Amino acid sequence: MQEKIIILDFGSQTTQLIGRRVRELSTYCEIVPYNKFPYGDQSVKGVILSGSPFSVYDEKAFKTELDRLRGHYPVLGICYGAQLMAYEAGGAVEPAPSREYGRAILTHIEEADPLMADIAVGSQVWMSHGDTITRLPENFSIVASTEEVAIAAYRVSGEQTWGVQFHPEVFHSTCGTQLLKNFVVGICGSTQSWSAESFIDSTVAALRQQLGDDKVVLGLSGGVDSSVAAVLLNRAIGKNLTCIFVDHGMLRKNEFRNVLHDYECLGLNVIGVDASQRFFRELAGVTDPERKRKIIGKGFIDVFDEEAHKIKDVKWLAQGTIYPDCIESLSITGTVIKSHHNVGGLPEKMNLRLCEPLRLLFKDEVRAVGRSLGMPEHLIKRHPFPGPGLAVRILGDITPEKVSVLQEADDIFIQGLRDWGLYDKVWQAGVILLPVQSVGVMGDERTYERAVALRAVTSTDAMTADWAHLPYEFLAKVSNDIINQVRGVNRVCYDISSKPPSTIEWE
Ligand code: XMP
Numbered sequence: 091m092q093e094k095i096i097i098l099d100f101g102s103q104t105t106q107l108i109g110r111r112v113r114e115l116s117t118y119c120e121i122v123p124y125n126k127f128p129y130g131d132q133s134v135k136g137v138i139l140s141g142s143p144f145s146v147y148d149e150k151a152f153k154t155e156l157d158r159l160r161g162h163y164p165v166l167g168i169c170y171g172a173q174l175m176a177y178e179a180g181g182a183v184e185p186a187p188s189r190e191y192g193r194a195i196l197t198h199i200e201e202a203d204p205l206m207a208d209i210a211v212g213s214q215v216w217m218s219h220g221d222t223i224t225r226l227p228e229n230f231s232i233v234a235s236t237e238e239v240a241i242a243a244y245r246v247s248g249e250q251t252w253g254v255q256f257h258p259e260v261f262h263s264t265c266g267t268q269l270l271k272n273f274v275v276g277i278c279g280s281t282q283s284w285s286a287e288s289f290i291d292s293t294v295a296a297l298r299q300q301l302g303d304d305k306v307v308l309g310l311s312g313g314v315d316s317s318v319a320a321v322l323l324n325r326a327i328g329k330n331l332t333c334i335f336v337d338h339g340m341l342r343k344n345e346f347r348n349v350l351h352d353y354e355c356l357g358l359n360v361i362g363v364d365a366s367q368r369f370f371r372e373l374a375g376v377t378d379p380e381r382k383r384k385i386i387g388k389g390f391i392d393v394f395d396e397e398a399h400k401i402k403d404v405k406w407l408a409q410g411t412i413y414p415d416c417i418e419s420l421s422i423t424g425t426v427i428k429s430h431h432n433v434g435g436l437p438e439k440m441n442l443r444l445c446e447p448l449r450l451l452f453k454d455e456v457r458a459v460g461r462s463l464g465m466p467e468h469l470i471k472r473h474p475f476p477g478p479g480l481a482v483r484i485l486g487d488i489t490p491e492k493v494s495v496l497q498e499a500d501d502i503f504i505q506g507l508r509d510w511g512l513y514d515k516v517w518q519a520g521v522i523l524l525p526v527q528s529v530g531v532m533g534d535e536r537t538y539e540r541a542v543a544l545r546a547v548t549s550t551d552a553m554t555a556d557w558a559h560l561p562y563e564f565l566a567k568v569s570n571d572i573i574n575q576v577r578g579v580n581r582v583c584y585d586i587s588s589k590p591p592s593t594i595e596w597e
Contacts, residue, residue: 139171172253339366
């Protein structure tokens, strides 16, 4: 049985991060809403209570049955989680005299405490709370303090229960990884056996069990998630998996051909469908970005559905959904963070059962699984690319001619990033075709042609992004190459906006 840590989510922005940190300790964990603890699941080795946007004394504050956790499992409360346990046991939690955000230094540590093992006085921790525990209940004792916060960490005697008011999961808590390791490995007894290989073995076995001899279809996009899902399923059920890769005409230069070739080399049973003419027809004259997205989304579903119906007796639709997508859709505070759903509506339309073998993995874990499955590095490290593709990088209406101009310029930029060793240093990059013409001079001729913008950003999750500070020499070379080689472009700009307030894509 796969041992696991349960992270009860009280709605904090950093809950996912706790999950990632635990996984980095080669320990499997699941994030579940605060009121959905899997009582009775024998594989649970310990529980972490997350932070929350609420105060424990708010009327709307999220509560959970602490008496069914404390004393039954090792428990670590983080921030709100720590305050909740102290408050419910009769301690006092009050608004901090000054809200505490940012770094603090541990000035006192109870060295013999197992949660504090190998953590030194002077370690930096990251505080982010408006409330603080001012009095501990009976049986609770302090195990760490900072200058400002006497009760920075506590322990409950006679049980395996701890609380920390700081955030060990964030990068700026320098002792955070050690503290989580002390809890997960030292206290909960994780055997640290979770790895890409163990995931592949157990998932392949589970997929065989789940799918038997059933037939499955999967839509490939060229992106990492759907590709890894396909290779994993292929390992489990071989030719019973049919992959469909639709060319909507808005892909990068030669992308359709190259990626199809990669898929074939990986042994996938893949059908490539060139539906570009249909999409060009439907997009003609459309300028509104959301309309473009809708047309492409719907067109994709229709083409996929048509193709899938040609295969007999399909029972399952597989998708490369990953953990952050699931957590976002479970979001307990109701804040919708992501609104891009490429193939939203596909499962409903097709009336098939859903199979999502990567739904519990973070992006970096998906990559690790891909590597373990022997997939080529260029597929695994591929930049994210929007589902509607170049359609949202052509401002204004779309024509085959504009797509072709943009493909050429984009190809020079992306190839340049690769040649200069910059591709892996940026999160994503591309060129935008602007609805602007400007005057130029080439030879003795006056020109009046298009302008393009180069966009390259650094990011860790696409929620925030900074413009990539690419070397001037590189930008100069790319600009020169585009203007000399791409007919119809006589001006190149570089986008130096960060997100927020801008977005990564222009549309
Ligand atoms: P923005 O432009 O919102 O983009 O900063 C954030 C990330 O999402 C990608 N993106 C999309 N992906 N369908 C997608 O599958 C879309 O309609 C879409 N719009 C933006 C974008 O490339 C970036 O990675």
